[in-house]
Amino acid sequence: MSVLENCWSHCLATLEERLGADQFRIWIRPLVAEANGDALSLIVPNQIFLQFIRDRYMGLIEEAASTFFDGEAPSIELKVGSAARKAPPAPQPAAPATPAARPAIQTIQSFAPSAAAAARPALAAAAANHETTRLNPNFTFETLVTGKANQLARAAAEQVAENPGVSYNPLFVYGGVGLGKTHLIQAIGNLVHQRKPQTKIRYIHAEKYVADVVKAYQHKAFDEFKRYYHSLDLLLIDDIQFFVGKDKTQEEFFYAFNALVEAHKQIIITSDRYPKEIDGLQERLTSRFSWGLTVAIEPPELEMRVAILMKKAERENFKLDSTVAFFVAKNIRSNVRELEGALKRVLAYARFTNQPLTLEAAKEALRDILAAGNRQISVENIQKTVADYYKIKVADMHSKKRTRDIARPRQIAMALTKELTQMSLPAVGEAFGGRDHTTVLHACRTIEDLRQNDTELAHQYGVLLQMLRS
Ligand SMILES: Nc1ncnc2c1ncn2[C@@H]1O[C@H](COP(=O)(O)OP(=O)(O)OP(=O)(O)O)[C@@H](O)[C@H]1O
Numbered sequence: 001m002s003v004l005e006n007c008w009s010h011c012l013a014t015l016e017e018r019l020g021a022d023q024f025r026i027w028i029r030p031l032v033a034e035a036n037g038d039a040l041s042l043i044v045p046n047q048i049f050l051q052f053i054r055d056r057y058m059g060l061i062e063e064a065a066s067t068f069f070d071g072e073a074p075s076i077e078l079k080v081g082s083a084a085r086k087a088p089p090a091p092q093p094a095a096p097a098t099p100a101a102r103p104a105i106q107t108i109q110s111f112a113p114s115a116a117a118a119a120r121p122a123l124a125a126a127a128a129n130h131e132t133t134r135l136n137p138n139f140t141f142e143t144l145v146t147g148k149a150n151q152l153a154r155a156a157a158e159q160v161a162e163n164p165g166v167s168y169n170p171l172f173v174y175g176g177v178g179l180g181k182t183h184l185i186q187a188i189g190n191l192v193h194q195r196k197p198q199t200k201i202r203y204i205h206a207e208k209y210v211a212d213v214v215k216a217y218q219h220k221a222f223d224e225f226k227r228y229y230h231s232l233d234l235l236l237i238d239d240i241q242f243f244v245g246k247d248k249t250q251e252e253f254f255y256a257f258n259a260l261v262e263a264h265k266q267i268i269i270t271s272d273r274y275p276k277e278i279d280g281l282q283e284r285l286t287s288r289f290s291w292g293l294t295v296a297i298e299p300p301e302l303e304m305r306v307a308i309l310m311k312k313a314e315r316e317n318f319k320l321d322s323t324v325a326f327f328v329a330k331n332i333r334s335n336v337r338e339l340e341g342a343l344k345r346v347l348a349y350a351r352f353t354n355q356p357l358t359l360e361a362a363k364e365a366l367r368d369i370l371a372a373g374n375r376q377i378s379v380e381n382i383q384k385t386v387a388d389y390y391k392i393k394v395a396d397m398h399s400k401k402r403t404r405d406i407a408r409p410r411q412i413a414m415a416l417t418k419e420l421t422q423m424s425l426p427a428v429g430e431a432f433g434g435r436d437h438t439t440v441l442h443a444c445r446t447i448e449d450l451r452q453n454d455t456e457l458a459h460q461y462g463v464l465l466q467m468l469r470s
Pocket residue numbers: 143144145146150175176177178179180181182183184239272308336337340
């Protein structure tokens with residue numbers, strides 16, 4: 001191996017660690033390195049790729065190369081060429097699980113009704129419902145794409161799956177609609193089940209838990225209800241905000257929570273909000289929720305959205321062109337569920353019309369969604385949404401006031417406008433009381449920095465993004 005080849009191997013190892021497996025596989029692995037005199041040429045498959053690598057990853061590549069040469073990076077050039085691997089090597093499509101190997105849907109242990117309970121028809125029906133408790137076998141860590149938006153949450157989840165009941169109890173995962181909370185916590189359930197099939201795991205949506213409490217109440221079967229829930233090893237409870245206003249449910253859950261945590265059994269909870277923001281949950285519950293670890297899942301950034309699209313397309317045995325993936329990811333920014341919906345639509349369009357999946361075909365397939373999206377997001381809409389959220393006046397978006405409680409929301413609104421509209425910096429400045437474009441740039445940079453370093457602000461920004469895109 002030449003020195004430059006060695007250097008590239010070093011870069012690959014560093015980048016894989018820094019970027020995570022999915023982004024690495026999609027963006028870095030297709031690059032082919034060639035020594036070109038003293039320079040290192042990286043051959044990329046197409047112009048879009050080239051631009052993307054230059055914008056997003058060149059800094060990291062140069063940094064990695066310079067650590068190899070103790071601070072003296074070789075010159076690195078990007079070239080489009082046929083030597084590059086045309087596409088990320090497609091993983092083997094998941095082999096269809098044979099019933100004997102693994103059932104398509106895995107049934108997890110549930111409580112067995114007592115003879116007396118079974119004799120009561122409604123409770124027997126409730127018990128039968130428990131029998132159908134399911135974890136989705138597709139919701140695994142392998143199928144979960146990782147990026148900045150969820151890497152902390154994933155790391156915590158993996159640790160909990162390694163050592164349930166030990167590291168963080170409860171693990172509380174929060175984030176907006178369709179960002180992968182259910183996927184993540186079911187991945188924990190699936191991994192624990194795979195490693196220790198005898199573990200008593202229960203995944204339940206909070207609404208279903210409420211219904212179970214109601215049934216136990218109607219049939220005076222609280223002892224059985226308690227026996228069942230208090231005997232679990234791992235309880236995954238999804239969308240706990242549905243407990244709001246349900247006092248009896250909250251009381252029962254409080255007992256279950258205490259019993260399980262005392263016995264070092266693991267509880268994992270999701271919600272669309274930070275625990276203390278869930279109005280209508282008893283204080284004794286919200287305070288317990290922060291005993292363990294609370295982690296957020298944020299809306300995915302562009303690279304992660306592209307990675308998700310590529311991965312989902314691969315699972316459908318479809319080789320998605322990166323230009324098309326980019327186009328979809330740039331335009332569908334609200335959440336992963338919608339991204340999946342858009343991908344299905346694009347794939348279906350190509351299949352039905354029997355056309356190759358070109359950029360034009362993708363534009364056509366998503367025409368109405370894009371038109372609706374573009375209609376909704378205007379600077380006025382952003383200013384109003386942000387002002388309402390922070391309880392300030394819309395007029396403050398245009399005013400000269402500089403107090404933090406007004407200036408910060410205004411900076412957030414400017415950053416959102418830059419992100420969600422096609423407006424130029426001067427146009428954004430104009431819309432915010434005739435400010436200079438440098439003020440807008442400063443606002444965007446400040447908010448970008450705060451999003452990296454201030455989790456509360458990052459969460460608020462994520463919520464606003466979702467509100468504006470929905
Ligand atoms: N990082 C990711 N990688 C791959 N797929 C993802 C990712 N995040 C979300 N998804 C997919 O997006 C879809 C929606 O995710 P999920 O249901 O877990 O969201 P959620 O946050 O629980 O939503 P809700 O708030 O509506 O309950 C699922 O099909 C899931 O597999």
